Amino acid sequence: MSLINTEIKPFKAQAFHNGKFVPVTEASLKGEWSILVFMPAAFTFNCPTEVEDAAEHYAEFQKAGAEIYIVTTDTHFSHKVWHETSPAVGKAKFPLVGDPTHALTRMFGVHIEEEGLALRGTFIIDPNGLVKTAEIHDNAIARDMKETLRKLKAAQFVANNPGQVCPAKWKEGEKTLAPSLDLVGKI
Secondary structure, X not given: OOOOOOEXXXXXXXXXXXXEEEEEEHHHXXXXXXXXXXXXXOOOOHHHHHHHHHHHHHHHHHHOOEEEEEEEOOOHHHHHHHHHHXXXXXXXXXXXXXXXXXXXXXXXXXXXXOOOEEOEEEEEEOOOOEEEEEEEEOOOOOOOHHHHHHHHHHHHHHHHOOOOEOOOOOOOOOOOXXXXXXHOOOO
C-alpha cells in the first residue's frame, strides 16, 4: 500500500541535534515541510556522503521552509559520536534521528528485517503531516539532495496552485501544466 497522501502515524524518537538530545514526534513534523531521509546505519560508507550532501544544501531547504531529518536504526547516542568523529557528518545542522526500535523504518516501509537496517528512503511530508513523495532504493545507490530539493519545490508549488501539475524536469519558475481534455494526446 502506498504512503502517498496518507498522514504520518504517531511516533516518538530521540535525535542528536546541535549538541543536544531532543525528542522528535509526528507533531515535530507538522506545521512545516519535512524531509525524512532514511539511511542503513551510522559509521558506514555511503551514508556520510549523503549527510554531507544534505548539509551542503541545508540552507536551501531552510529557505524553502523545510527541515531535514536523517534517520538510521542506531541510537541518538551513536549519532552524537558519529557527528563528533566524521568530518562529513559533523557538518549536519539538522536532527540525526535514532530508530533503534525500528518503529520508523517499519512505518515507512524501509526496514530490512533480516539485517535490522533501513533501505535508503526519502519522504517529503507537507505541513499537515501528509506524505507527498516517497523514494526507496537499494543501499548501494546514494541520493542527490538537489533532486530532493527540486521535488520539494514541486510539491510546494502544486500545494499552493491547485489544478496545476509540474512536468518532467520542472524547476522552480518554469512553466507548469493545467490538465485538460485539450492537452490529451498533444504533448
